[in-house]
Every structure is written in structure tokens, then in C-alpha cells.
Amino acid sequence: MxxxxxxxxxxxxxxxxxxxxxxxxxxxxxxxxxxxxxxxxxxxxxxxxxxxxxxxxxxxxxxxxxxxxxxxxxxxxxxxxxxxxxxxxxxxxxxxxxxxxxxxxxxxxxxxxxxxxxxxxxxxxxxxxxxxxxxxxxxxxxxxxxxxxxxxxxxxxxxxxxxxxxxxxxxxxxxxxxxxxxxxxxxxxxxxxxxxxxxPESPRFLLRKGDEAQARKVLSYIRKNPAEIDQELASIKETAKEERQANQKTSWSTLFSGKYRYLVIAGVGVAAFQQFQGANSIFYYIPLIVQKATGQAASSNLMWPIVQGVILVIGSLVYMWIADKFNRRTLLMVGGAVMGLSFILPAVINWMMPNMNPMTIVVFLCIYVAFYSFTWAPLTWVLVGEIFPLAIRGRASGLASSFNWIGSWLVGLIFPIMTASMPQEAVFAIFGIICILGVIFVKTCVPETRGHTLEEIEEQGTNRGRVKASNPEN
Structure with a gap:
């Protein structure tokens, strides 16, 4: 032993x-x-x-x-x-x-x-x-x-x-x-x-199963201070108790009650917009996109995915640097606006200049990926983790995840069908419009979560619910 x-x-x-x-x-x-x-x-x-x-x-x-x-x-x-x-x-x-x-x-x-x-x-x-x-x-x-x-x-x-x-x-x-x-x-x-x-197993799961001794041992691997361990064990127990009580009092219909509806729509909407904005059309099909733009065989264009991958990695590191320096809403709106323009401008330029260099669209796609990588890509899940009150967190997070995967699946499924029936500049322009709609959604429907406690965020939803209840025509 x-x-x-x-x-x-x-x-x-x-x-x-x-x-x-x-x-x-x-x-x-x-x-x-x-x-x-x-x-x-x-x-x-x-x-x-x-x-x-x-x-x-x-x-x-x-x-x-x-x-x-x-x-x-x-x-x-x-x-x-x-x-x-x-x-x-x-x-x-x-x-x-x-x-x-x-x-x-x-x-x-x-x-x-x-x-x-x-x-x-x-x-x-x-x-x-x-x-x-x-x-x-x-x-x-x-x-x-x-x-x-x-x-x-x-x-x-x-x-x-x-x-x-x-x-x-x-x-x-x-x-x-x-x-x-x-x-x-x-x-x-x-x-x-x-x-x-x-x-080791998660200490929270071990406590849920009644194995406090093993949970304490696991925490000792990753916490330096015995007092910190005792405090965290007590906190986990209290949170688990609150979650059990919350789960007993809530159902799927609770998500759309006046008190929670605002926050559920905000969190699920951001998760859905992240995918319907079309990022995965680039990640899955960039060699075929370059082939259609230039006429070069897709199998000879495999350097472009590496370029996209490098941009994504750099962007994730940029996010870790700026994450707590700017408001969530600001980053999402700036990122979404640039992403939308990166999709729409090639169609506009191609309409005004039919002899546009075909690689122009690829340059704009790189700009899209750069801004996506440190805004919508990481922030969606930060916001989803912060925005849902404890009473509905499990169900609401699952709903947000499901909408996100449904969007990812649909974009992957329909993109080759769309590009087979219309110019790909037009396809990207459609995704660009969705990006702009996402900016409007964040501006009008999403609360700021940076620097706010979960209780303060929940109070925003409660207050918005009261306003809607007193002004049903709105």
C-alpha cells in the first residue's frame, strides 16, 4: 500500500x-x-x-x-x-x-x-x-x-x-x-x-461517491496548502449539495421561464453562431477552396492547412494573453465584424473587379481565421461556462453544446453542396452575413460576464425577465 x-x-x-x-x-x-x-x-x-x-x-x-x-x-x-x-x-x-x-x-x-x-x-x-x-x-x-x-x-x-x-x-x-x-x-x-x-480521478467525483479520503489525496497532488485543501473540500461539498437541490427543482421547461430565458438564449445563441459563421468550412475544405479558386489540384495545396493551423495556434496564445484584459462582448463583436467583412469583401471585390486575383479570397480567409482564433473560438466556451446560473447549468450547457455540434455538422455537410451549385464567393458572403448577425446578437442579447460573479450575472437575467414580464409587447 x-x-x-x-x-x-x-x-x-x-x-x-x-x-x-x-x-x-x-x-x-x-x-x-x-x-x-x-x-x-x-x-x-x-x-x-x-x-x-x-x-x-x-x-x-x-x-x-x-x-x-x-x-x-x-x-x-x-x-x-x-x-x-x-x-x-x-x-x-x-x-x-x-x-x-x-x-x-x-x-x-x-x-x-x-x-x-x-x-x-x-x-x-x-x-x-x-x-x-x-x-x-x-x-x-x-x-x-x-x-x-x-x-x-x-x-x-x-x-x-x-x-x-x-x-x-x-x-x-x-x-x-x-x-x-x-x-x-x-x-x-x-x-x-x-x-x-x-x-487520478476528479476529487469532485470522488466526493460525490463518498470517498473523501481519496479526494483529499488527489487534491494534495495539485494544491500546496492543507488549509486550501480543507477549504476546497468544503466548497465542493456545498456546491454538490446546491446542485442536487437545483436538479430536483428544475426541468427543461425551466430553461425558458422568464427568469432564465434571457441567459439561456444568450449562451445557446453564441454557441450556435460560433459554428453557423462558417469557420469549419475553411478547416475542412481549404485545399478544395484553393483548388476552386486557382485550378490547382487540391492535393498540391496542403501547405495552406498548415498556414491556417499556425494562425490558430498563435491566436490561442494571443487569447491567453488578452483574455482578462478586454470585455467578452467587445472581443466577440470586433472579431465577428472582421470575420464578416473577411467573407463579404471578396464577393464585393469580385463583383466590382471580375478579373480579381483568385488568391484574394484565400488571403481574406487567413484574416478570418486569425480573428476567429482569439475571439469566437475560445470565448464561446468561456462565456457558456460563466453565463448559466447553477440551477440550470447542466441542462443549459448541454443544450448549448448540442446546438454547437449541430452547426458544425450542418456546415460540414452543406458546404460542398453549396459550392457545387453557386460561386464560392457567394457562399462565403452568406456566412459573412451570419457573422454580422452574430455581432448584432451579441450587442443586443448577450450580457457582459467578465468581472462579474455568477450571482451578478444571474441577477441580470432575473431583471431582464421582470422587464419582459411587465412589458410583454417587447
């Missing part, structure tokens, strides 16, 4: 935070890998004119993630965060390999890959829900902002990793290139599994 205790004691807080957030690498890798794999897959399976199948193959992961996140949240309350992260890593490994060995059976191959990627999406959605939950329960309160930034950095680093792997494999025979790109996703999943084997 003493040997085991000593072995556990060697777990450093840096190790816990690194592998606690490493699931973001999986999430990011699978968002990005299809970007490079798709041109080779299209050529190998002759899908160049099958826009709907291409959309389904690309978006199948996001469709599975809609259900994976909700399922993982419920199961983690029963079995623990750590066990569910381990299970997600196993599922990710299995279905990554099955994606890479897809049989060549004509059109049936596409349907096989769609189903396998949907099942893979269960693990992606689970990782996206479990990693922030685990990190928030392990991190000290003063470090939660920075560690939420670490999770975002891990996600975009996973995307960059997938873009680099795609680029390194691009000179292989086409039928091998895309299979290795998809199959190699099993490697970071294996690293995650081996790392999480040494991680």
Missing part, C-alpha cells in the same frame, strides 16, 4: 494538467485530418462529383459528436471522468484504424466510412465534453482561465498536427495517403490512454 501511495505521489500537477487536456489533441486532430485526406479519397473513390457523399463523409464525425458529448456527460457522472476519457481513447483508436482500412467496394465504401466516422464521432464528442469538465474540477480557481486557454491550445495544436501529417504523407500513392492520414489518429489516442492510466 505504501509503495502504491509513493507511486501516486510522484504524479506532478504538470503531468495531470498536460494529460488532462491532451484529449483536445484528439479532438483537434480529427477536425483537421480530413482536410488533407479528402482530395486523395475523392480521387481514389471517384467522388469528385458526389458533393452530398463528400459532405456526409466529412461531417459524419460531428454528427456522432452531437450524441457523444451528451452520452459521456451522463456516463461520467456514474463511472467517473477518468474512466470515460480512457473509454473515449479506446473508441477513438478502434474507429481510427477502421477508417484507415476501409474496404474498396464502390459506393458502399462511402457508406461504410460514414458509419465508422459517426461512431468515431462519439469519442470526439465525449472528449470535447469530458476534458473541460475534468480540467475545471482539477484546476485551482485562480488558474481556470489559463487552463481553459490550454485546452483551446491543445485543440488547435491537434489540428496543426493533422495538417503537418497530411502534408508529409501527400507524396504517397493516393490510395495509401488518405488511409494513413485517417489511421494515424490512433497514435495520439494511444498516448492519451497511456497517460490517463496514471491520472
Amino acid at each position: 505504501n509503495v502504491m501511495a509513493k507511486a501516486e505521489k510522484k504524479i506532478s500537477s504538470a503531468f495531470i494538467y498536460f494529460f488532462g487536456s491532451f484529449g483536445g489533441i484528439l479532438f483537434g486532430y480529427d477536425i483537421g485530418v480530413m482536410t488533407g485526406a479528402l482530395p486523395f479519397l475523392q480521387a481514389d473513390w471517384h467522388l469528385e462529383n458526389a458533393a452530398s457523399l463528400v459532405g456526409w463523409i466529412t461531417s459524419a464525425v460531428m454528427f456522432g459528436a452531437i450524441f457523444g458529448g451528451a452520452l459521456a456527460g451522463q456516463l461520467s457522472d456514474k463511472f467517473g471522468r477518468r474512466k470515460m476519457i480512457l473509454m473515449s481513447a479506446i473508441v477513438f483508436m478502434v474507429f481510427s484504424v477502421l477508417s484507415g482500412v476501409s474496404p474498396d467496394m464502390g459506393e458502399a465504401s462511402a457508406y461504410y466510412l460514414i458509419i465508422v466516422r459517426m461512431l468515431l464521432g462519439l469519442a470526439v464528442g465525449a472528449a470535447s465534453a469530458l476534458v473541460p469538465a475534468y480540467m475545471s474540477e482539477m484546476a485551482p480557481a485562480k488558474a481556470r482561465g489559463r487552463l481553459s486557454g490550454l485546452n483551446q491550445t491543445m485543440i488547435v495544436s491537434g489540428m496543426l498536427l493533422s495538417y503537418v501529417v497530411d502534408f508529409l504523407l501527400k507524396d504517397l500513392p493516393g490510395e495509401w495517403a488518405w488511409r494513413l492520414m485517417l489511421g494515424l489518429a490512433a497514435v495520439p489516442a494511444l498516448i492519451l490512454f497511456l497517460g490517463v492510466l496514471r491520472l
